[in-house]
Amino acid sequence: MRKIVAKGDGVALAELTDTDHEWLTEHNDNAFDVDRDGRDMPFQAPNHRLAVTTEDGGELLGQVNWHPVNYGPSYGCVAWNFGRQLLPHSRGKGIGTEVLRLLVRHLFDTTDVDRIEGGTDTTNVRAQRSMEKAGFTREGIIRGAQVRDGKRQDLISYSILRTDPRP
Template sequence: MNPCGDLLSDLGVGVRKIVFKGDGFALAELAAGDLEYLGEHGDGAYDVDRDGREIPIECPIYRLAVTTEDGTELLGHVMWHPVTYGPSYGCLAWNFGRELLPRARGKGIGTAVLKAFVRHLFDTTDVDRIECSTDETNVRAQKSLEKAGFTREGVLRGAQLRKGKRHDLISYSILRTDLKKK
């Protein structure tokens, strides 16, 4: 129980329910206004262009906040959605993205957040594959993914449109069985 809960709500800061507590961070449910705050305080370094066309499929996007251990300070967020490689549940995977605010980067929590997030998804769902991709120039993210146990799979040529140019992404994945090997 947060003794400052009412005070935080009065100040316009949402009280977040913590899902997982790590060393120096927590994964928590997003509070009202969190996405707007992230948008205003992020640096947009890898934001993709919006071209006005709607994506012709609808799939749910799930999100958790990355916060300080007590859940009061927003540090970033993780988001994930299902992707499928065939007509059965066994072909289902989670594709995710992670964004830390500039002030939260370089403090060693990125890899810990990835490990906790992977554990959370494998503990709370039956999906056996988690995947993501990162810009080919984002070497820090690539190193973090590899430290968290992800396997580099290859290059997704021209997969994102940013600032009017196509950018290659590096794809990564981790399987439930990979965790058992360690």
């Protein structure tokens, strides 16, 4: 059984089991995955992951991940950058918004970082609405941030600060 880290309205964040990565890979449609170009990353930031499950932890619905990004020479310049991936059968049901609310609460409750940020594809209108419903502020376009299907793709940047009001 998965260990639940945070619970919300019909959904939970849980520790991934050894077999979850494989299962998620098999059931993902890779709708917004980026191309791998074969080059090694010039640095490796720690990447944290949790499963998105039903409230009881029984069914996998997707996953979330986050890693630190640095905007200056001190801890006060660190933000969490997150990603989320919902399986096709989990999309369009409001789960993504609740997942973001849980992730924000979890990160602000368990870390001292004051900024959480993420981006979404300019064509992913559902994700944009979900971020706004979860209290994130749209910041702008990050031009050519990802490569998908051999083409540079723009992202829309969103963030939430510890001091921002929550919906």
